[in-house]
Amino acid sequence: MIERRLPGLLVLGCFGALLAACAPAAKPYECTDKIGCVTIAPAASVHIAYALVVAGPDAVLGTDSKRGVEIAIDDKGKFRGHTIELTGEDTGCNAEGGQAAAQKLAADKTIVAVIGTSCSSEARVAAPILRDAGLTMISPSNTAPDLTKPEKHVDGYMRTAHNDELQGAVAAAFAYTTKGIKKAATIHDGSIYSQSLAEVFAKKFVELGGEIVAGEAVQPNDTDMRPVLTNISAGKPELIYYPCFTSAAAFITSQAKEVPGLETVQLMGADPMYSVDYLKAAGEAAKGVWNSSPDFSAFAGGYKDFLDKHQKKYGEAPLSAFHAHGYDGANIIFAALEKVVVADADGTLHFGRQALRDAMFATKDFKGITGNLSCSATGDCSDTKIAVYEIVNADPASWNPTGATDTNPKKISQ
Template sequence: MKGKLWTVLAVMVVLSLGLAACGPKPTAAPTEAPTPVPAKETPTAPPAAAVEVEDEWGVIKIAKGDPIKIGFAAGLSGAGIDVLGLDEQRGAELAVKDRPEVLGFKVELQVEDSQCNAEGGQTVATKFVADPQIVAVVGHMCSSSCTPAATTYEQNHYTMVSPSCTAPSLTAPDTGTKAFNRVCWNDKIQGPAAAKFVYETLGVRKVATVHDGSPYAEQLGQEFTKGFEALGGEVVAAEAVNVGDTDMRPVLTRIKAAEPELIYFSAFVAEGGYMRSQMADVGMEDVIFMGADGIKADEFIKAAGDAAEGVYASAADFAEAGADLPKFLEAYEKEYGEKPIAPFHAHAYDATMVILNAIEQVGVVDGEGNLLIGRKALNEAIRGTKGYKGLTGTITCDEYGDCGAGSVAVSMVKNGEWVPAEAPAVAEEGPPDLGGREVVVAVENAYPPFNFIDEATGEAIGWDYD
């Protein structure tokens, strides 16, 4: 019995060990799962800050990809006028070629023919102010066109920079506008400078003046007269012709009766050519003829023919021009196949650059890539131009819009081309023509002469009859 008991116990122990081996394995102590690393986020640009430009004259908005439109106005038609305007257009084009973009926006010229009269100027100004994308205007060319245009631009808060409108009234304190600026001189400078040349260099004391009724011609004639009379000269005749006149003999006949030594003609090429070429028809071929920038063009030489020889004209003094002028003149000839054909090509270049400089100064590109330009800010930046080194000299605007260097030089036609003026040759005085008559010279010798003795030799060496 005892043996069986032990057997049973042994079997139970074995069974219990087997069951333990076959039972479930103990569960491991729980552990925390690792925290997942978040994916690296691609940084995003902060939203563009809103750009606001406020301007009491209004803001020009040029969409991204659109050009900066600059108006250009000059006389591009009419005999003797077209050549002056074409020359200015070329100057502006070369400026854009040298500076094709501002603030990442392409620059584009919109060219219009403002002719050289009030109607043309008013028509073009009205067209420009009807286009809100026209930023500013290079022009106009003639004072008769600039005068009504300046009023229109003033009323609509547009700004103009003229290469060649020289009438004093355009910048006078009582008649000027905020819209008008010029990089040429004021005829308050040119008139007296021409008068000084006539009086002091040519030695003329009696002159006749002729204008064509335009603001430029009439006011320049007035400034010349004031300067000439202040020097002591006399204006013996003051006449006017009409634009388009071709027969100048009636006017010249009246002038001849006053016996002037010089005619000062303050108008333009076509009428000037007729007047100069017809002076011989009334016996005035020996009277000096002088004009101003209105006739200083190769077209005048063609119009007057052989009579152009010896004609004088005042215009810009490029001897005082900027250092880049020679490079510009070379580019002009390369681009257009001829030398400049009139006086104001470099002034048109400078007028364009003054505007582009101001756009760069005040223009703002917003978050959407649009260019915003305040019209009053632009006007003040243009009028605030100081010390700009232009082709024509240093450009600094005063409070009335006179920005040009204001230096004037006189040229003359010699051998069929314009050259720096020379004073007329003065014949050397010789012995008078006695017509074959005999001359007897009486000499008085009231005192005995002195005979000089050489101290070394004791010999006579000469006589003194004093």
């Protein structure tokens, strides 16, 4: 075997020497990056990975972001002659799923950067694993405040989604100031996202002068919400704020009005409930529910164009709230990669992982479709405004999330 392969190797070696001789300016790439380098061979593609929830009850959340990334890849076409490849793992919207997905991605050395995760509890466990693998992750939909708090921030973690310090404040101000609601109750599902958003809302609501009559919690798999709602009804709230994920949120929605004392209560949720699957799961009771989400009407001019491409590619309107954030996230990766990549004469690309990470964190005044994105040292890049919407029709077929005041959901905040 060895003897037979030897001439071939010799030929290859000579050919390589010839190439090197032909291009006198190119000296071989030397990796000086402290967390390693990636080499993309001439025929290989630029490999982007996602870690998003694309199956299960919250599948629309991740699928929506994934489609944003796919459209960004279509728009980019080729990266310096290389095709762009997207692969990924489902994260299940829980810590276990996030960990499993991160471990699989960390083992693949061809990955350039990761788009993900969808839910904040996934990010908490996935971020250290991806950091140790030298990867940089950019999340389109994690909103829990402490992911980007300086003392808890993990290197290489960033997001294009808004921080819930903002969302909770907008929701509380809308309920208290705009609608004059004085007594509210909160329910969270124990996940990092849900609990911290409920806490921010409660804090801001009390600061404004309102009263929180009950701070309750359920579990994501709970189905019978009537006991917890009965507990809450004892405090006679005018509004229940429950930033939970699809399944639990839908159970609360459909059972709330059946509990005596809560017949007229206003229901209010947050971005996971801004999805077509929430309408499917909650049924008729979804009508009249408020929820806070990105203000799509404040997005940049390119958003309209994006929606047309989305309609053309998938034949339907976006499923949830974080498609544009996925699109911007992918483009931030491409822009940073452009800055750090070194190309050989034969088309081989090299870049250092720390250099890419630094370039992504150095993103400043990036013209995305969610706004002008500038990343903080702890990875908050969002320029998203928050709006409050009302679901005016419970029929999933009427879903048309353009952020306008005459569609379903309808924008009701200023």
